[in-house]
Amino acid sequence: MSNNNDDLLAINRDQVVYEGIRNVLTQARSRAAASVNHEMVLAYWEIGRRIHEAVGERGEYGKQLIGFLSERLTKEFGKGFTSANLKNMRQFYRAYRNRYALRSELSWTHYRILMRVDGQDRRAYYETAAANAHWSSRRLEREIHLLCYERSLATNSNVPGKDGTSVSNEGDFDPSAALGVKDPYVLDFLGLPEPTSLHESDLEQALIDHMQEFLLELGSGFAFAGRQMRVSSELSDYYVDLVFYHVKLKCYILIDLKAGKLDPRDVGQMDFYVRLFNDTVALSDDNPTIGIVLCAEGDRAVAKYSALADGRGLFASRYVTSLPSEEELGKAISHFLLG
Numbered sequence: 001m002s003n004n005n006d007d008l009l010a011i012n013r014d015q016v017v018y019e020g021i022r023n024v025l026t027q028a029r030s031r032a033a034a035s036v037n038h039e040m041v042l043a044y045w046e047i048g049r050r051i052h053e054a055v056g057e058r059g060e061y062g063k064q065l066i067g068f069l070s071e072r073l074t075k076e077f078g079k080g081f082t083s084a085n086l087k088n089m090r091q092f093y094r095a096y097r098n099r100y101a102l103r104s105e106l107s108w109t110h111y112r113i114l115m116r117v118d119g120q121d122r123r124a125y126y127e128t129a130a131a132n133a134h135w136s137s138r139r140l141e142r143e144i145h146l147l148c149y150e151r152s153l154a155t156n157s158n159v160p161g162k163d164g165t166s167v168s169n170e171g172d173f174d175p176s177a178a179l180g181v182k183d184p185y186v187l188d189f190l191g192l193p194e195p196t197s198l199h200e201s202d203l204e205q206a207l208i209d210h211m212q213e214f215l216l217e218l219g220s221g222f223a224f225a226g227r228q229m230r231v232s233s234e235l236s237d238y239y240v241d242l243v244f245y246h247v248k249l250k251c252y253i254l255i256d257l258k259a260g261k262l263d264p265r266d267v268g269q270m271d272f273y274v275r276l277f278n279d280t281v282a283l284s285d286d287n288p289t290i291g292i293v294l295c296a297e298g299d300r301a302v303a304k305y306s307a308l309a310d311g312r313g314l315f316a317s318r319y320v321t322s323l324p325s326e327e328e329l330g331k332a333i334s335h336f337l338l339g
Contacts, residue, residue, distance in 0.1 A: 038104040041111060045102065048093030051086060066090075091115055095123075105131040113140055125149045133220035151182035179249065179290060180219050183298070184318040189213040192321045198259045198296070204241055207257075221248040231276050240273055251287035252277060258295040262302050262316050266293050270314055294319050 051069070055062035066086045073081035095115035096102060106114075110130055117123040126149065130140045190206040192198060207214050208227060215222050225243040232238070242255040254277060256270050270291040277289045293316040308314050 034104060037107045038102075041102055041106070041108050042099060044089045044108055045093055045096065045099050047086070048089035048091070051090045052093050055090075088112055088115075103127060103131040105134065107137065109137040110135075110140060113137060113144070117144060122149050125152075129220070133216075139216070146186050148182065151184065152180045179246065179253070181292060181315045181317055182217075182219075184320050185217055185294065187214070187217065187319050187321050189217075190321055198321070200241075200257045200259045203257050203259060207242065218244070221246045222253065223247055225252070231273065231280060233276060233280075238273065238276070240277070246290075249287055250285070252282055252289045254289060254291045256291070256293045258293060260295070261297040262293060262295040262299045264302050266295070267302060267308055267314065267316065274313055288313055291315070292317060 051062075051065065055065060066083050070081055070083045070086055073086075092111055092115050096111070102111075106127070114123055114127055114130075117126055126140060126144060129135065129143070129148070135143065187207075189210050190203075192203065192206055204227065211224055215224065222244045223246075225245050227242055228239045229243045230237050230239055240254050241257045244253040244255070245251070246253055254270065254273055256266065256273070258266055270293050274289045274291040282289055291314045293314075295316060295318060298316060298318050302308065302316070308316055
């Protein structure tokens with residue numbers, strides 16, 4: 001019996017050593033791949049700079065030079081140096097003049113997408129989000145298509161800064177603005193019917209079943225803490241649909257799900273939950289709790305004349321269960337901002 005135990009202990013020790021070595025190799029390979037990707041990004045930036053400075057404003061010479069370079073580079077270095085790619089490298093340099101600002105977390109594929117984003121602030125937002133949240137290039141394309149930047153602006157009076165935080169109009173740091181609440185949240189990954197035909201319990205279960213996708217839609221920094229979490233007063237127990245903790249902002253995020261239209265009672269209930277949660281659950285070093293009411297339909301009057309108006313601790317956002325077109329999203333956001 002003793003020999004069997006010794007054998008098991010030896011196997012476990014061997015496994016621990018193996019897992020440690022495996023982690024070292026996996027991390028080293030990841031760092032090496034990231035380093036190679038970044039070196040290629042820097043090389044493409046330098047190629048773009050040299051082409052741009054050689055061509056200047058001489059359009060015809062540019063065509064001739066790019067054609068010449070494409071032919072010679074392809075012969076010597078293989079694929080990747082078509083005329084179209086060399087033009088992309090030149091555009092890359094023109095979009096990013098400071099090579100030291102290039103993010104090592106982003107690949108050439110990321111930058112090919114980013115350099116076509118209009119507006120310096122808009123591009124900086126997606127660049128920072130993609131680097132910090134480790135978005136794939138496909139995820140980056142999706143967020144741009146779904147106007148993630150504009151949706152964040154529609155629910156936040158503070159504009160996201162280039163460092164990924166938010167700059168308050170009053171000059172002080174506002175955690176709820178840095179949260180990046182969106183309007184609407186796009187929940188097409190749930191595969192559910194139109195919101196008006198949903199039961200809140202079905203929506204909650206679907207979000208639990210697709211938590212990874214929901215966390216990506218919420219943004220970086222969210223950690224799932226629980227569903228139907230109990231919070232108690234002296235006489236009664238209450239249950240919050242979904243609770244998250246934001247590891248960067250150090251605060252709890254309460255989410256209440258509504259299958260119908262936003263009602264003032266929903267806002268009052270969430271305000272009550274937030275205050276009770278602050279007093280009974282949040283720790284002394286946590287930032288104030290934030291509440292989000294996710295509803296199928298918004299109401300500007302409720303947003304204007306309720307506790308939502310201060311824009312610091314309470315938010316109401318719509319959700320859609322099918323993928324809207326960019327035009328549909330643009331109209332909805334413009335209507336919200338101008339309304």
